Structure formats: structure tokens, C-alpha cells
Amino acid sequence: MTTPWESIHPEALTHLQNLIRLNTVNPPGNEQIAVDYLAALLKKEGIDYQIVTAAPGRSNLVARISSGTSEGPLLLSSHLDVVPVEEKKWKYPPFEARIEEGYVWGRGAIDMKQMAVYSLMTFLLIKRLGLKLKRDLIWAAVADEEVGCDLGSKFLVEQHPDLIRAEYALNEVGGFTVHSGQKRFYPIQVAEKGFVWLKITAHGEAGHASMPHGESAIVKLAQMIDKLHKKFLPRHLHPVAEGFILALASGHGFPVSPILKGIVNPYGDLILKILPDREAAKFFIATLHNTACPTIVSGGHKINVIPSEATVLVDGRILPGQIPETFVREVQNLIGDGYTVEVIKQAPPQETPVDTPLFQLLKEVLEERDPGSVAIPYLITGFTDASFYQRLGIKTYGFSPIKLPPDLVFSKLYHNHNERIPVEGFQWGLETFFAAVRRFCL
Numbered sequence: 001m002t003t004p005w006e007s008i009h010p011e012a013l014t015h016l017q018n019l020i021r022l023n024t025v026n027p028p029g030n031e032q033i034a035v036d037y038l039a040a041l042l043k044k045e046g047i048d049y050q051i052v053t054a055a056p057g058r059s060n061l062v063a064r065i066s067s068g069t070s071e072g073p074l075l076l077s078s079h080l081d082v083v084p085v086e087e088k089k090w091k092y093p094p095f096e097a098r099i100e101e102g103y104v105w106g107r108g109a110i111d112m113k114q115m116a117v118y119s120l121m122t123f124l125l126i127k128r129l130g131l132k133l134k135r136d137l138i139w140a141a142v143a144d145e146e147v148g149c150d151l152g153s154k155f156l157v158e159q160h161p162d163l164i165r166a167e168y169a170l171n172e173v174g175g176f177t178v179h180s181g182q183k184r185f186y187p188i189q190v191a192e193k194g195f196v197w198l199k200i201t202a203h204g205e206a207g208h209a210s211m212p213h214g215e216s217a218i219v220k221l222a223q224m225i226d227k228l229h230k231k232f233l234p235r236h237l238h239p240v241a242e243g244f245i246l247a248l249a250s251g252h253g254f255p256v257s258p259i260l261k262g263i264v265n266p267y268g269d270l271i272l273k274i275l276p277d278r279e280a281a282k283f284f285i286a287t288l289h290n291t292a293c294p295t296i297v298s299g300g301h302k303i304n305v306i307p308s309e310a311t312v313l314v315d316g317r318i319l320p321g322q323i324p325e326t327f328v329r330e331v332q333n334l335i336g337d338g339y340t341v342e343v344i345k346q347a348p349p350q351e352t353p354v355d356t357p358l359f360q361l362l363k364e365v366l367e368e369r370d371p372g373s374v375a376i377p378y379l380i381t382g383f384t385d386a387s388f389y390q391r392l393g394i395k396t397y398g399f400s401p402i403k404l405p406p407d408l409v410f411s412k413l414y415h416n417h418n419e420r421i422p423v424e425g426f427q428w429g430l431e432t433f434f435a436a437v438r439r440f441c442l
């Protein structure tokens, strides 16, 4: 049976608008309202689901269509929380989901209520079309991704692993159009950095502030932060990052192509220091190095007293293949003696192989749906729910397709003012997502 897209598209658009209108800014999250909305739709069509509540108002929904076979299941994952907004900076109100200028505007439009709708419509379509699956299809609509996953994917992995255990998962950040020169690419996320949050303490000599001295902990802290800001940690060229940058280069001619190619060479850090496009440089630096970004400083308690200690919290991010111990050593080598470095929280990087049938299928589907484009593996600098799914051995890819016009850059919409999704790009994404899931599960 063919898919009735002419009636599915308006239905999907309405669900996207309704989900954006349900405010799930985290904190506090309140994902329960979105879970209730989705559960009512599943119930009406006779699809099995469970609601697993981690804390008041913080629910997760897990739905399943069983196949009756022992083939490894496919998990679809979408977090339902969104990041806060600065309402005054938006062109259209962030929770009204208005359709203007060919876009749906609103918080969560691309991160990632659109994928919740892709997953919902995929479940409804499989049920309505009476499709018989060869592997179980699971959908986890989870809470709390934006502040560390404790009440969402981490909670499910630790407390209810059997509900979501799967061979593969499709998750966020991938499948969107990247225009590079003359070419179009579709990154499929296969790797993400982990985090290692540090507390670094500077030690000095106390004293009366009427007689400043060079051993002040505050001054030492400032000098150390300056070093963290000015110098790169050692470079670690990951094959996925290298392949991605070389692919971007292939879309360009002189002089952009040789510059991009130069970035992956051993002297590439020199290029990164002077690259005029600082927005691009920021991405390349984070893709090729572990990073240590100071975010919270504290020290001192009285204006006329030089304190003997001052601290900074540092958001460290490590590449796949790196471990916290070597990262701490890199930081210590860069800042020098006189500081105590402690790890306060960490999550490992994650990496999924690309030589799997599912990766190949996702690549084929994307390239078919946008002829002439090329789908390539992608490493992201942030972390997602994938970091917890990997604890259950679930091979997770970032595949949340959206077709974007050349003037719209995905990374600039992410967590930013005026988050929006092109209506056409959303519809293209839904059809692409459904095609991939259908081909893999049927």
C-alpha cells in the first residue's frame, strides 16, 4: 500500500505545532505534558506503550511494536525537553509555533520535537498500513537530555534496561543538509565527545589587600585561565573528523579547498589560529582537540583580604579514544605547577562503527532522497542520549533528517534564538525517516 502523504503531512505539522506549544523548557522540564499528549495518540490507535516516571512531572514514554522475531530491535529516541529562551530576541514567539515565511518557528523545532513527530508518525503509519515487522521497533521519548540525562535516558538505561534494549538506535544530530561550496552533504552522527568536568584550585599566600603581592591565588587563577584560553590542548586527529573536513574541502576550489585540507595536516593548528571565519574555526578546534572551557569562577570573601585559594570550574570535552586521566595530564601540562585539578563529573565519549548494514542503509536513503548529495560520518562536539545508550551496547546513529536551504546553517539554529524548521524540509525529513525505518524493519 502506498503512503497517503497528502493527509499525513498536515497531521504531522499539527502535532509538531502542538508539541512546541507544550512548554518543556528544562529546567524544570515538565516533560509529562508532552508524554501525556503522545500517549493519548498512541492509545487511540491501539499501540502499546508504558510511561515511566523518574520524578514528579518528569516522565518518559516507551512504545513498542512487536515483531514476534528475535532480530535485534531498532530504538527511536527523541528527548522531549528543550533549552530556555530569551523571548525578546525572537522574531516570533518561541512557544506559539507560528508558520511564517515557510518555517515553523519555535523552541524545539529542530532540537528535537520534529524527531518526536517523525517517530510518532512512523508508529502510526506502520499500524495504519498494517505492516508486518521483521524486528521490534521501540520508541523512547525521554526527559532531561538538556541538563545531563539523569531523569531520561540514563534513568531508563539504569532502571529499566529491558524496556529499551536494542541492537541499533536512531537519535538526534544528523541527516540535515550541509552546503559546502558546490556540494551538498548529509552528516550521519557516529561519534560524540565525552565530558570531563573539572574543578581547578589555585593556591597562593593570604595577606592584607593594602599590600598586594605576586603570590595571590586570584592572580594565579587569572593567569591559568588565560593559558586555557590562549593555547590549544594537543591535537588528536580522529578519522571521522578528518574525513568530514576533507569532504567539506572537496566542495570548494582555490583557496578554500587547500585551506580546509591544511587544517588536518600536522601544522593545521597554525591555520586555525588565523582562520578569518572564527565561527568555522571554533568548530574545527573543538573537533580536533580535547577542550577545557572555564565557566564558573569563585574565590575571596572580603574586599580587603587576599585569599589563599581560588577555584574555577572547567567544562572539559574529550574526543573518542581519549580517557579522563590523559585529559587531566594535558590540562596540567598546559597550566603548569601550583594548581590542584579534580574531576567532579564525567561521561565517556561514544563511537559507533560505520561498517554496519544500518549505516549503509541510512547513507543510501539520504543519497536517494537528495540525488547528487553525499552522506558522510560525523563527529559532534557535544553529547546526547547516545552516550548512555552505548552502555547497553546499542549502536546509535544521529539521523534526524531535515532538508535545509543553502542560507540556513543547522548549527546556528541549535539552542539559538529563532529556532525554526522549513515546512518543506520537515516533510522531506519525515518521508526520509519513514523510508529508512521501513526499509530496515520490514
Ligand SMILES: [Zn+2]
Binding pocket: 079, 111, 112, 145, 172
Ligand atoms: Zn537535542
